[in-house]
Amino acid sequence: MSQLLFFSLSILTILSALVVVFTRKPMYSVLSLIVCFFTIAGHYILLNAQFLAITHVIVYAGAIMVLFLFTVMLLNLNAESDQPKSGKLRIAAMVAAGMLFVTLVASIKSTTLGEFSLPPASDNGFVQHVGQRLFTDYLLPFEISSILFLSAMIGAVVLSKKEKH
Amino acid sequence: MIDWWLILDKVILVVVIFVVSLAIAAYSTYGERKIAAVIQDRIGPDRAGPWGIFQPLADGGKFFFKEDITPNAADKFLFILGPSLFITTALMTSAIIPWGKSFFFGEHEFSLQVADLNVGILYLLAVVSIGGYGIMIGGWASNNKFALLGALRASSQMISYEVPMGMAIISIILMSNSLNLREIVDMQQGFHWNVFYQPLGFLIFLICAFAECNRAPFDLPESESELVGGYHTEYSSMKLGFFLFAEYINMFISSTIIACLFFGGYHFPGIDSLGLSPNWAAIVSICVLFAKIFFFIFFFMWVRWTLPRFRYDQLMRLGWKVLIPLSIFNVLATGAWLTFVK
Structure with missing residues (x-):
């Protein structure tokens, strides 16, 4: 199932x-x-x-x-x-896509596909456990990332204010 | 091993809730017109049947027989997807609502809640947050300036008012220590309704519910004096019917959520002292919940025919500069009260 x-x-x-x-x-x-x-x-x-x-x-x-x-x-x-793309852009896109392709092929070749199985049912994903881990083991990264979001928000406000002058 | 009884229970419950939602939405249109008539000192619809009670059936039939027009320049697929998505998301929320106490048939318990999710209230927020897509897609696919403006207004209004709504819900979660809607309802047993502990949260949630439902005084997405019909300008026949119908379903569901979160859901003081058998208690609890729901549906209509429409900048200022700071204050105050006083 x-x-x-x-x-x-x-x-x-x-x-x-x-x-x-x-x-x-x-x-x-x-x-x-x-x-x-x-x-x-x-x-x-x-x-x-x-x-x-x-x-x-x-x-x-x-x-x-x-x-x-x-x-x-x-x-x-x-x-x-949609404007037709210029020649330089096309070449750049082809090179970038080719490099990505090589990387993907290399990484797929080096991985070995194991037997497929779903992990055993556990309640690790429930909100109580996630919250407990976030506020004990991962408290510092959690708080730092929230400060990051706050500064991003303030940055967006500052940028949009500047354009008015 | 599949539990066939459980599946049968759920199928019956889903069908009943679906039919009841549609019936209440249909008769809300009748109620809306009658209430408007009373407020404006008119008679209202009285031609179809005694006191006009068959008017919703006549309206529904009319929608089916009207010509279904698709504009030439419209995106055909998205033009159909818009209203379908809107009514689907409107009907999705009812899955997590506890409609009453359980029935007992011998040993078998018949729960009146389709899905008892342990993240129930977040499911509600998720459905609310994807609810705007129907309007946005429909308004854009119409290829009409008024429809596009209506769709833009609807989506920005919905994004803005989701934030204070979520904050108001956070203060409820702080009070109940649970994300499960049934636990939140059961915590308010007796007369411990959240509205007495969270009056500010209730006010914020109520205002946001009006904005999320696109109801007056926040019905700017379809304000007919500026935008013809707003996002559904190009729609006709049953596709228009879906948009209008979904609005009434949304109103019904919001009233239910308000009753569950702030007014004790299916509980009322003294329900346990009546000494009823479980099945009778279940019937009484359903009636209590629906009495609360009907009051809030009436309240939605009362406000619509009393208050004038907001201007768009007033709407945005109210959302971002008044409601969001107030709701942040409410969360902090609730947290402080729970930590230091209780």
């Missing part, structure tokens, strides 16, 4: 990720990225990490992708307004 769920979720994840890259319409890219995030949340639920799954949906699908969609709608990007 969970094997079947895992494989159908994985196929959906990969398909939606491919649509993000290959579709010509930015709107469809954004929407299939949202589908991709949902399928990843499904993977978290299969791993018994409900809290992580729900937070993933709230933060990525709910907040960040709304802003993406917002930008795409405001810019009104279309396939027609």
Whole structure:
């Protein structure tokens, strides 16, 4: 049962990720990225990490992708307004993609695929355990990352204020 | 081993909740028109059936028989996806709501909650946060300036008011030490309703619920005096019906959530001293919850026909400069009270 769920979720994840890259319409890219995030949340639920799954949906699908969609709608990007790329850009893109391809092939060759099995059911992903770990073992990184977010927010406000002068 | 009884229970419960949600949404339109009529000293719909009680059926039938128009320049697929997504997300929240005490048939317990998630309240926030997509996709796919403006307004309004709403919920979570909606409801047993301990949180949550439902005085996404019909300008027939219907379902669900989080859900003082058998207690608890829900649906309508619409900059200022600081203060005050006083 969970094997079947895992494989159908994985196929959906990969398909939606491919649509993000290959579709010509930015709107469809954004929407299939949202589908991709949902399928990843499904993977978290299969791993018994409900809290992580729900937070993933709230933060990525709910907040960040709304802003993406917002930008795409405001810019009104279309396939027609897509400028043909210059020769230099094409060569640069080909070199970069080729390098990524070589790296991926190398890393896939060096990994050995073990027997597939889901981890045993545990309640490590429940919110009590996540909270306990965050506020005991990982307190310092947790607080530092929240300060990072705060400074990013203040930075965004400062940048948007500057443009008015 | 699959528990067939459990699956049968859940299927029955899901079908009943689905039908009840749709029926309440349909009759909310009738209620809305009657309440508006009373407030404006009119009679309201009275042609279809006695006192016009068949008016929602006539309206629903009319939606099905109207011509279904898709604009030439619209994105065909997304134009259909928009309203479908909107009504789907509107119906999704009801899965985590505890509708009453359990029924007992011999040894078999029939729980009146579809999914008892231990992160129930976060599921609620997740559904709320993806609820805006239906409007955004529909408004953009219409390829109409007014629809796009309505969609942009809806999405920015929803993002802005999600923040204080989440903060108000955090103070409730601090009080109850749980993310499970049934535990939050059961904690308010007796007369320990959260509204007495969290009056500020309740006020913030109520205002945000109005904004998330796009209800007056925050119905800027479809303000007909500025944007024709807002995000559903280009929609006709049942696709328009879905948008309007989903708004009423959202109102019903928000009223339920307010009743569960702040007004004790299906509890009322003295329910245990009546000495009822479990099944009768369950029926009484359902009736109590629905009485609270109907009061809040009435409150939504009362406000709509009393207050004028906000201006857009006023809406944004209220959200970011008043509600968010207030809700942060509320979380801090709750934390301090729980740490130092209790």
